Amino acid sequence: MDLELSPEERQKLQELKSELQSFKRERGQLIPILQWIQERLSFLPSQALESVAEYLQIAYAEVFGVATFYNQFRFHPPGRNPIRVCLGTACHVKGADIILENFERKLGIREGETTPDREFSIERVACVGCCALAPVTLMGETVHGYMAPSKVEGLITRVAIEKEVRERERKKGAHV
């Protein structure tokens, strides 16, 4: 399911529509256009795919099919706390798939998706280069080694608490 676009994203999308004119109107431009849009928006919302289909005068299904074929494209905005679960060999043999499933269950989204409040997104990644700490999960830029399914809830709760503390401080600041 598509997440609602922010006003800023809607604005960018409008601009992109007119800037599409700088690309030749030919099918061979499809991938460069998708890459260009992803650079600007950091993901490919369905509205952008519709605009590309219209501009290149090809079916939406074709644009969608090409975009989903390549794993360089994402269809959901990255969350403020992107979770990347390593599923490289060393992590996989230590149960990384169960960790991934646990994040999916706790957050109610699938890998490749973002929570509706955009707080979290989940991605599976290949070896992140610290196999000695397997299984490994990255939360933002922080590496969490020796991960376990039982640690998933704690990590999510920690982010929620940090957010709550920031909110309270912001409100306190606003009242001073």
Ligand code: FES
């Ligand atoms: S396989 Fe996960 S860090 Fe190398």
